[in-house]
Amino acid sequence: GLPVFTYNVDIPDSKRFAQYALNELAAGTLVGQTTANIVVANGLDVKKIALGTGDPAGQWAQDRMEGFRAGFTEVLPDTVWHNDHLSGIQTAVNWTVQETVDSVGPFMAANPDVDLFFHTDQGVEGVGIAIRDQGRTGEVFTSGFNTSAQILELIDGGEILVTADQGFDNQSELATTACFDLLFEGEMPADEYPAMDPIIIANAPGARSTDEIRAVMGFGDVIDETAMADADDVCQGQDGSGLKVAYGDLATGIPFVTQVWENIQEVADACNLEIVYADNNLDGETALENARTFTLQG
Numbered sequence: 001g002l003p004v005f006t007y008n009v010d011i012p013d014s015k016r017f018a019q020y021a022l023n024e025l026a027a028g029t030l031v032g033q034t035t036a037n038i039v040v041a042n043g044l045d046v047k048k049i050a051l052g053t054g055d056p057a058g059q060w061a062q063d064r065m066e067g068f069r070a071g072f073t074e075v076l077p078d079t080v081w082h083n084d085h086l087s088g089i090q091t092a093v094n095w096t097v098q099e100t101v102d103s104v105g106p107f108m109a110a111n112p113d114v115d116l117f118f119h120t121d122q123g124v125e126g127v128g129i130a131i132r133d134q135g136r137t138g139e140v141f142t143s144g145f146n147t148s149a150q151i152l153e154l155i156d157g158g159e160i161l162v163t164a165d166q167g168f169d170n171q172s173e174l175a176t177t178a179c180f181d182l183l184f185e186g187e188m189p190a191d192e193y194p195a196m197d198p199i200i201i202a203n204a205p206g207a208r209s210t211d212e213i214r215a216v217m218g219f220g221d222v223i224d225e226t227a228m229a230d231a232d233d234v235c236q237g238q239d240g241s242g243l244k245v246a247y248g249d250l251a252t253g254i255p256f257v258t259q260v261w262e263n264i265q266e267v268a269d270a271c272n273l274e275i276v277y278a279d280n281n282l283d284g285e286t287a288l289e290n291a292r293t294f295t296l297q298g
Contacts, residue, residue, distance in 0.1 A: 015180065018189040020174055026061045026121075027145075027164055027198040028067025035068075035116070035143040035162045036075030038204050046115040046141065050082035052089040052104065052127070053120040061088060061120040064145065070116050082114055083287055091123045097150075100126025105133065108140060116161075118161060119144035124163055128154035147201065147217065152210040161205070165199035176267055183243070241272045248278040 004028040014202045039046045049072065053061040064087035074080060083089065089107065092099035100123035108114065108130060117127050117140070122180075124144025131140050132154065143162040181187040200207045249257045249265055268275045 010161060011036075016080075018178055020178075022166055022198055024063035025067040028064035029071035030067075030198060030200060031064075031143055031162050031164050032068035032071025032073075032118075033075060033205070034071075034200055034202060035118075036072045037117075037160050038202060040075060041204070044115075044141065046076075046079070048080040048114050049086075049116045049118060050089060050107070050111070050114045051085060051118050052091045052100075052123065054090070054092045054095050054100075054123055056088040056090050062086065064120040065118065068143070082111065088120070091119065092193070095122065097122065097126040097129070099123075099134070101130050105130040108134065108136070114140070116141045116143070118142065122146045122148070123125060123161060125151050125154065128157075128159035129227065131159045132157060134228075138275055145198075146201075147213065149214075152201070152214060155210050157202065160207075160210075162200065162202040162204075164215070165201060167197070167199055171201070176264065179245070180271075244274045244276060246278070247277045 004014050005018045005020065006014060029172050038044070047068075047097065051065040051068070053065065055061045062085045065088050089104045093289045100119070104117060104123075104127050108117070119142060121144065124142055124146065125148060127142040127144070128151070131137060131142060134140075137158050141161050142159060144160070145164045145166060146164040147163060151160060151163055155163065178189050181189075182191060199213075201210065201213050203209055245268065247261075249261060265275065267273075
C-alpha cells in the first residue's frame with residue numbers, strides 16, 4: 001500500500017508507519033515546572049491560574065493543560081486553579097492572535113484574581129499582548145507554546161514567562177527523511193512514536209534565551225516561523241522523479257502550517273517530487289475523505 005506518516009497531531013486510523021510529534025503531556029509538564037521555578041526564583045505573586053486554548057476538545061490541548069498543571073503543582077502545590085484541563089477556556093475560533101487579545105482582555109478584567117493565564121498554542125502571544133495593553137506587566141503573566149518575533153519580545157518584556165517551541169521543522173524534516181528511507185532503502189523507523197523534545201524558551205537558567213532563539217531561527221524584520229529543512233540532507237542525493245506524495249494539513253492560513261507546507265515544497269523541488277495537496281479544514285471527516293481520494297487516485 002501507500003506509505004503514510006503523520007506529525008504534530010496523530011491519526012492512528014491512517015495506518016501510518018510512524019508519528020512525529022511532541023509528547024504533549026510531558027511537554028506541558030516541562031513548561032509548568034519551568035514556569036513555577038521562575039515564579040519562585042523571582043518572588044512573583046502567582047496564586048491563581050487559568051487555562052486557555054484554541055481547541056478545548058483537542059486531546060493535544062487537554063494534554064498540554066493537564067501537564068502544565070501537574071508540572072506547576074509539583075513546585076507550588078498550594079496554587080489555586082480557575083479551571084482544569086477538561087474545561088479549557090476557548091480564546092479563539094480561527095486561531096488568530098487578535099481573537100485571543102479580544103477574548104482574554106475582558107476575561108482578565110472580569111477575573112482580577114487570576115495571576116497567570118496558561119495558553120496551549122499561538123494564543124500565548126495574544127495573552128501577552130492583552131497583559132501589556134492593560135498595563136498589568138509584572139502583575140499578571142502567561143506561559144504557553146509556539147514561537148514568533150512578538151512572543152520573544154513579550155518574554156523580554158516580562159509578560160510571557162516561558163514558551164515551548166514545538167520544533168515543526170524537526171518534525172517535518174525527520175518524517176520526510178523517514179519516508180525516503182522507506183521508499184529508497186526499505187528501512188522502517190526504529191520507533192513508531194519518535195517523540196520530539198520541546199525547545200523551552202525563557203530568560204532563565206536551563207532554558208534557551210530569546211537572543212539565542214532569534215539567532216537560530218533568523219527572526220528579523222520579517223517573521224520566519226520556523227527554520228527551513230535542509231533539503232539536500234533530506235533528499236540524500238536521491239532523484240524522486242515519478243514519485244507522487246500526498247500531503248494534507250489541518251487548514252490553510254495558520255502561520256505554522258504555512259511554514260511546514262513551504263518546507264515540504266522546498267524538499268519536493270530539490271528531490272523532483274510531485275506533491276498533491278489537500279486542506280482538511282480542521283475536520284476529521286474531511287481528512288478521511290481526502291485520504292480516501294488520494295488512495296484511489298494512486
